[in-house]
Each structure stands twice: as structure tokens, then as C-alpha cells.
Amino acid sequence: MADVTATDVAAPLAPPKLSGAIAFAARRAEGLVIPLAALIAGMAAFSLFLLALGKSPTQFFELMWRGGFGSWFSLQNALLRATPLLFAALCVALPARLGLTVIGGEGAIVLGGVAAAAFGHWLSGLPAPMVILAMGLAAMAAGGLWIGAVGALRHYRAVNETISSLLMAYIAIALMNQLVEGPLRDPASLNKPSTHPLAEAYRIGPIPGMDVHWGLVVGILACVACWVLIDKTRWGFAARVAGGNVRAAQIQGLSVGPLIVGFCALAGAFAGLAGMFEVAAVQGTANASLAIGYGYTGILVAFLARQNPLGCIPVAFLLGGIAAAGGLIQRRMGLPDATILVLQGMLFITVLMSETLYGRFKIFNPDRWKRAA
Amino acid sequence: MEDIGLWGVPLAILGGAIRVSTPFIFVSLGEAVTERSGRINLGLEGTLVFGAMAAYAVAVETGSPWFGVLAAMAAGAGFGLVHGWICSFPRVNDIAVGIALMLFGIGLAFFFGKPYIQPSAPPLPAIGFGDWSDIPQVRAALNVNVLFLFGAALALALWWGFKNTKIGLIVRVVGDSADSARAMGLSPTTVRLFATAFGGALAAIGGAYLSLYYPGSWNERISSGQGLMAVALVIFARWNPIGCFAAAMLFGGAGALGPALQSVGVTQGYYLFYAAPYILTLLIMIATSSPGRQLAGAPGELSITK
Numbered sequence: 001m002a003d004v005t006a007t008d009v010a011a012p013l014a015p016p017k018l019s020g021a022i023a024f025a026a027r028r029a030e031g032l033v034i035p036l037a038a039l040i041a042g043m044a045a046f047s048l049f050l051l052a053l054g055k056s057p058t059q060f061f062e063l064m065w066r067g068g069f070g071s072w073f074s075l076q077n078a079l080l081r082a083t084p085l086l087f088a089a090l091c092v093a094l095p096a097r098l099g100l101t102v103i104g105g106e107g108a109i110v111l112g113g114v115a116a117a118a119f120g121h122w123l124s125g126l127p128a129p130m131v132i133l134a135m136g137l138a139a140m141a142a143g144g145l146w147i148g149a150v151g152a153l154r155h156y157r158a159v160n161e162t163i164s165s166l167l168m169a170y171i172a173i174a175l176m177n178q179l180v181e182g183p184l185r186d187p188a189s190l191n192k193p194s195t196h197p198l199a200e201a202y203r204i205g206p207i208p209g210m211d212v213h214w215g216l217v218v219g220i221l222a223c224v225a226c227w228v229l230i231d232k233t234r235w236g237f238a239a240r241v242a243g244g245n246v247r248a249a250q251i252q253g254l255s256v257g258p259l260i261v262g263f264c265a266l267a268g269a270f271a272g273l274a275g276m277f278e279v280a281a282v283q284g285t286a287n288a289s290l291a292i293g294y295g296y297t298g299i300l301v302a303f304l305a306r307q308n309p310l311g312c313i314p315v316a317f318l319l320g321g322i323a324a325a326g327g328l329i330q331r332r333m334g335l336p337d338a339t340i341l342v343l344q345g346m347l348f349i350t351v352l353m354s355e356t357l358y359g360r361f362k363i364f365n366p367d368r369w370k371r372a373a
Numbered sequence: 374m375e376d377i378g379l380w381g382v383p384l385a386i387l388g389g390a391i392r393v394s395t396p397f398i399f400v401s402l403g404e405a406v407t408e409r410s411g412r413i414n415l416g417l418e419g420t421l422v423f424g425a426m427a428a429y430a431v432a433v434e435t436g437s438p439w440f441g442v443l444a445a446m447a448a449g450a451g452f453g454l455v456h457g458w459i460c461s462f463p464r465v466n467d468i469a470v471g472i473a474l475m476l477f478g479i480g481l482a483f484f485f486g487k488p489y490i491q492p493s494a495p496p497l498p499a500i501g502f503g504d505w506s507d508i509p510q511v512r513a514a515l516n517v518n519v520l521f522l523f524g525a526a527l528a529l530a531l532w533w534g535f536k537n538t539k540i541g542l543i544v545r546v547v548g549d550s551a552d553s554a555r556a557m558g559l560s561p562t563t564v565r566l567f568a569t570a571f572g573g574a575l576a577a578i579g580g581a582y583l584s585l586y587y588p589g590s591w592n593e594r595i596s597s598g599q600g601l602m603a604v605a606l607v608i609f610a611r612w613n614p615i616g617c618f619a620a621a622m623l624f625g626g627a628g629a630l631g632p633a634l635q636s637v638g639v640t641q642g643y644y645l646f647y648a649a650p651y652i653l654t655l656l657i658m659i660a661t662s663s664p665g666r667q668l669a670g671a672p673g674e675l676s677i678t679k
Contacts, residue, residue: 101468158664159655162415162468163605167651167658170598174648181644296476303469338483345477349459352469356462 023366030364031306038354039304042347049342055333063332067325074324079212080282082320084109086219087274088298089305089312090226091147094267095161096307097230098260099243102150104165105271106295107172108143112272113279114176115142117195117286118184120202120279128201135202136276143272144265146172151264155257161264173291180287194287204281215277219316222270226309239263271295297323300348319344381510382633388514389629390622391521392587396421396579396596397621398524400603401610402531403575405617407453408607409535410568411548411561411674412460415471417576418600419478420452424577425584426486429591432494441494442520442581449577450570452478457566467676475600489591497586520582527575528618535614544568548672561674576600598651605654609661611670627653 047057068078091105116135123131146168153159179195186196204213230236242249242256249256274294279286301319305311326340362368400417407414414420424445432441456474460467500522503515535541543564547554551561579599584591606624610616631646662668 101466101472103472153659156664157659158662159658160605160608160662162472163601164655164658166598166601167605167655170651171648171655174644174651177647178642178644299472300476303473336484336487338480338487341476341480342484345473345480348473348476349455349470352465352473353459353462355465358464 026364026366030358030361031308033364034354034357035304035306035351037357038351039347041354042343042350045350046343046346049346055335059333060329063329064322064325067328068321068323074321076211077324078317078321079210079216080320081323082316083212083215083219084274084278084294085298085301085316085320086216086223086312087270087277088294089301089316090222090309091143091267091271091295092299092302093305093307093309093312094226094230094263094270095147095151095260096302097236097239097243098263099246100151100154100260100264101162102147102165102264102267103162103299104147104150104167104169104172104295105267105298106291106293107165107169108146108268108271109275109278109295110169110172110176110290111142111146111275112139113275113286113290114179114184114195115139115272116276116279117198118179120198121184121196124199124202131202132204132280135280136273139272139276140269141272143275144269147268147271148261148265150268151261152257154264155260169295176286176290177288184286186285189285189287192287192289194285197285198280202280203284204277213277213281215273215281218273218277220313222273223309223313226270230309235259235262271298297344300344300351303348304351379637381637384510384514385633385636386626386629388510388516389633390626391514391517392625393628394621394625395518395521395524395582395587396599397603397606397624398521398528398618399579399582400576400600401606401617401621402524402527402614403449403572403579404604404607405572405610405612405614406531406544406575407565407569407572408675409548409612409672410544410565411551411672412457412467412565412569413471413604413676414453414456414474414569414572415468415601415604416452416456416474416478417471417572417604418596418598419475419482420449420573420576421580421583421600422596423452423478423482424449424580425595426482426489426580426591427577428581429494429584430486430489432585433489433492436495438495438497438581438585441585442497442578445577445581446574449573449575449580451573452577453570453573454566456573457562457569460569461562461566483593486591486593490593493590494585496589497582499586518582518586520578520586524621525618528614531614545672548674550673576603579603602650602654605658608668609654609657611668612672613670624650624653 050057050060067074069075088105088109091108092102095102115138119135119138120131123134147165150161150165150168153164154161181193184195185193206213207217230239238249238254238259241252242254242259246256275290278290283289297319301312301315304315322343323340326337329335329339330337400421404414404417427448428441428445431444432438452474456470459465459470497518497520499516499518501512501516503512506512535545543559546557547559547561547564554561583595602624606620607617610620627649630649631643634646635643
């Protein structure tokens with residue numbers, strides 16, 4: 001009986017469901033096709049740049065494939081570099097849902113790394129799971145306080161978050177230098193002042209069968225969790241309402257202040273985790289190498305993913321791969337290491353320019369098919 | 374040589390303020406013009422770094438620092454034109470474009486600047502206003518670069534120009550209301566394009582000063598966020614060119630605090646003094662912003678204060 005009712009109901013509904021599915025797919029395709037076209041346009045612009053310098057674009061992209069994606073070794077290298085980018089991108093994408101442009105993730109990464117290194121040293125002797133947990137929490141607290149403060153300044157004092165977050169990043173780097181040269185310095189680190197190296201027991205190891213550390217798994221889980229938070233919970237819904245119109249959200253009775261501070265703090269906490277994994281899984285100590293621009297590449301990842309946490313996963317992988325190929329490209333083609341920065345800058349520009357294309361094409365808008373028909 | 378003791382600190386801060394403030398003056402004046410036209414260019418940090426590289430490279434190749442400054446201006450105007458052009462498309466966010474151009478400008482500067490880290494370029498000339506004195510600290514403090522004097526004159530000229538010239542009026546109208554400007558037959562997009570190009574050219578002079586006078590060399594750490602702080606400084610100065618000059622001097626003094634204290638033997642907390650300009654900028658932004666009201670003197674079309 002149950003089968004019969006099911007087909008009875010389904011049969012008349014089948015045609016609208018199908019066209020509904022096509023319409024749904026068309027709407028979703030816009031968010032996929034336009035960024036891809038922007039990526040291709042950016043790469044084309046970069047190819048022209050290479051041609052103008054007398055270098056071969058085909059060799060460049062071939063080396064990029066080989067160095068970033070083409071083998072198990074290079075693939076792992078790409079994933080390793082994608083890991084901090086996942087966290088750094090979340091630091092941009094979460095506040096973006098509230099209409100905020102936070103670009104100072106670098107500061108939260110740096111402070112997260114220093115906090116993790118400090119706790120790893122202070123708690124040495126305790127059981128490893130406890131110490132690693134404490135390091136993670138300390139890193140999240142440091143990063144969360146830093147970016148949370150940016151959100152609070154934005155909401156309660158109307159201080160522009162873009163400028164304040166970048167200023168805070170410079171302050172964070174100065175603070176790290178002060179701590180690493182002063183109270184937290186390992187006297188044995190001579191040329192490059194660093195914190196005391198983390199005991200081997202407290203290092204975070206690789207995922208079984210890979211050279212990539214567990215931060216990758218945590219990063220992907222964090223992206224999925226943020227997607228759920230934004231798309232499936234009432235806080236995410238409230239954030240999107242507030243991002244659209246603060247006044248409207250307040251009339252609806254939403255407490256916008258705690259929402260902004262909370263989202264920013266969470267964003268900073270993720271960036272802090274990036275610093276923690278750099279210290280605990282890659283470098284083993286906190287020093288100036290923490291501030292090598294992951295926070296800035298993370299901005300590009302978030303914008304390329306159109307501030308969608310799930311989209312950040314493939315984009316971070318793509319940019320991680322490009323970064324991983326940097327060394328090979330430098331050696332083989334005699335190009336400076338800033339080549340990757342130039343490519344990233346061009347991609348960023350074409351992606352922003354593509355914003356103007358949304359809503360322009362009829363094919364992505366099912367409502368306009370009917371009118372035309 | 375006589376020992377002037379602690380007098381060295383205020384003297385070094387004064388000298389430092391004059392030396393350190395010059396890039397701030399040019400970037401903030403340029404940004405003031407751009408923002409008065411109703412657009413914000415956060416990419417001036419990238420323009421500054423590229424200007425520093427271009428000025429240094431051209432000065433090395435031609436042997437003349439002034440050709441370097443001209444080349445930097447041309448490059449800076451180019452970056453401004455790109456920013457203005459991209460922002461002329463509908464629904465493109467000027468703040469995001471600024472971030473992209475900041476990263477792009479820095480990347481491009483490092484890319485082309487690699488061969489110029491080693492060679493040394495001829496520096497820009499300075500005038501020794503302190504040459505009457507026998508005290509070396511006084512002579513050092515009052516050794517003023519010509520670009521600083523240009524910057525001071527430019528601040529006055531822009532202040533006067535905004536009030537008294539047709540171009541000044543056009544820029545202000547476009548910045549306060551694009552609709553009124555259109556009603557007057559002006560094209561806001563075109564005016565903003567030129568205002569951004571002008572701002573970029575000035576910001577690049579700031580960069581040329583960094584690489585050709587103080588600190589006077591090209592490397593990848595040439596700028597420490599001056600281009601960005603200058604944007605915040607314009608808000609603090611309420612878009613007034615004279616205010617920009619005064620604020621730039623204040624910032625220069627804050628930046629000179631660390632080295633000045635170090636010169637008399639205070640070495641504790643060196644890196645925190647190094648952060649003084651950033652902290653000062655942040656404190657000023659907190660003190661001068663306020664929720665629920667427009668900033669006095671803010672251009673009506675400016676996205677950052679809306």
C-alpha cells in the first residue's frame with residue numbers, strides 16, 4: 001500500500017520537481033561558473049604578464065601542475081600549505097556574513113602561535129593530550145580576543161574594522177617580537193630569536209599514511225562546522241540578517257552587538273588555531289616565521305570562495321598548490337619568489353571584477369526564463 | 374662635542390618627526406583628495422611600496438633621484454587609474470579592490486625589485502637648517518629633506534585649492550553627493566578616476582622618499598604600514614589637508630620615539646615602542662569615531678563612514 005501512495009503522489013509532482021531541480025541547479029551554477037571564469041581570466045592575464053617578460057606561460061602552468069598537484073608528494077605539499085589557509089580564510093568569511101571586512105587574520109595567527117608555544121613550555125611534564133588541548137585553547141583565546149576586540153570596536157565605537165584589524169596585526173607582530181626576544185626567548189636560539197622548542201611528546205603528528213599533520217582534518221571540520229553555523233542555525237540566520245541591514249535586525253529584536261563580537265571572536269579563534277598548528281605540527285617553536293603572509297592569502301581564499309566556508313576548502317587547496325609549486329617555478333624558470341604574489345594579486349583583482357557579473361546572465365536566473373518564453 | 378644628555382630625546386623626536394613624517398604627509402594628502410571625491414583607496418600601501426621600488430630602480434639606472442621620483446609618480450598614478458577603473462563597474466566594492474591592489478602592488482614591487490636590493494642609488498638632497506650649530510644632534514635634527522618642504526607647501530596648496538578653485542569644488546561636490554554632481558553635468562566616475570590617480574601619484578612620492586632618503590635603501594621591508602596608517606590618519610584629520618600635515622607630524626614623532634629612547638640608552642621594550650604609531654592610530658580612531666552619528670566633515674559618498 002505504501003508503495004502505491006508514494007507513486008500516486010509522486011507522479012503528478014514529477015514535472016515541477018524536475019524543472020525545480022533545473023532551476024535550483026541554474027541558480028547554484030552562477031556561484032560556480034563566474035568564479036571559475038574569473039580564475040581563468042586571472043590566469044590569462046598572468047600569462048600575458050609572463051609573455052611580456054619573455055617567459056613561457058605553458059611552462060609555468062606545467063610546473064605549477066607538477067609542483068602543486070601532479071604527484072603524491074606535491075599533493076601532500078599542497079595540502080600542508082592549504083591547512084593554515086583554511087583557518088585564515090574562516091577569519092575573513094565569518095565576519096563577512098555580518099558585512100564586515102576583517103583583514104587582520106595575520107595578527108591572530110601570530111598570537112595564537114605564541115600562546116600555544118608559551119603554554120607548551122609552561123605545562124611541560126603534564127600528559128600530552130592535556131597539554132595539546134591547553135595549547136589549542138590558549139591559541140583560540142588569544143586569536144579570539146584579538147579579532148573579537150576588532151568586532152567590539154566596530155559595533156560599540158564605530159571604528160572601521162578593515163583598518164583596525166590590520167593595525168592590530170602590526171601590533172600583534174610587534175608584541176610577538178617583544179615576547180620572543182624577551183620573556184619567552186629560548187637562550188639557545190641565537191640567530192633567530194625563538195621560544196623554547198616544544199617537547200617531542202607535545203608535537204602534533206602526521207595523519208597515518210601521509211606527511212600532512214592533523215591540522216588539515218581540523219581545518220576541514222572547522223569549515224564544515226562554520227557552514228552549518230551560517231546556513232543551518234538561527235545564529236547564522238541572524239548574522240545574515242544583520243549583515244544585510246543592521247537596523248532591520250535590531251527592529252527584529254536581534255542583539256547585534258554580541259552577534260558581531262561572537263562571530264569575530266570565533267573567526268579570530270580559528271586563525272589562532274592556524275598559528276597553533278604551525279607551532280605544534282610544523283615548526284616546533286614560535287618565531288618570526290609565523291608572520292609569513294598566511295593571513296593575507298587567507299583573504300584571497302575567502303573572497304574567491306565568495307565567503308562560503310565550504311567553498312574555502314577547494315580554494316585553499318588550489319592556492320596551497322600554487323604556493324607549493326613556487327620553489328620549483330623559481331628554480332626552473334629563473335623567476336623571483338614574488339611571482340606567486342603577482343599571480344595571487346591578479347587572481348584577486350579578476351575575482352573582484354567578476355562581482356559585477358552576478359545577475360547579468362539570464363541563464364542563471366530561472367525567473368527570467370518564463371518571461372522570455 | 375658636548376654631551377646634551379636627556380635634551381637629546383626631544384631633539385631626536387623632533388628630527389625624527391620631520392624625517393619619519395614625510396611619507397605620511399604625501400600618502401595622507403593623496404588619500405584626502407581621493408576620499409574627498411567619495412572613494413576610498415586602501416591600496417596605497419601597495420602603491421607606496423611599488424613607488425619606493427620604482428624610484429630606487431630608476432634612480433640607480435639614470436643616476437638622478439628626481440627621475441626616480443617622477444617614475445614613482447607615474448607608476449602610482451597608474452595604480453590609481455587601475456583602482457578607479459575597476460571601481461567604476463557596478464557593485465564592485467572599493468575597499469576590497471584596495472586590499473587586492475595592496476597585495477598586488479607589493480607583489481609586483483618584490484618581483485621587479487629583486488635586482489635592486491644590492492646596488493645603491495643617489496639620495497634625494499637635504500637642506501641643513503641646523504648648520505649654524507656646533508652640536509651634531511641639532512645639525513642632524515634640522516637636516517630637512519626637500520620633499521618634506523614640498524609636502525608642507527602641497528598641504529597648504531590643497532587646503533587653499535579645495536576652498537577656492539573650481540577643481541576643488543568639483544571634487545567636493547562629487548564626494549558629497551553623486552546625484553547633485555550628475556545634475557550639474559559632472560561624471561562622478563571620471564572625477565573619482567582622476568582623484569584616485571592623483572592620490573596614487575602622491576602616495577608613490579611617499580614611497581620614493583622611503584627608498585631614496587630615509588631609510589634610503591630598497592628592500593622588502595621598506596614600508597611598515599605607513600600607507601595604511603595614512604588612511605586612518607585622513608579620517609582623524611577630518612579630510613583637511615592642513616590637518617593631514619599636523620597628524621603626519623604627530624605620527625612621525627610617535628615613530629621616532631623608539632629610536633630616540635634607544636639613542637639615550639633605553640633599550641627595554643624596543644619592539645613595543647616600534648608599535649607606538651600603530652597603537653596611537655588605533656587609539657585616535659577609537660577616540661574620534663562614535664556610533665550613531667556621521668563624522669564631522671566626512672564626504673557624504675564615502676563607503677567607510679556610511
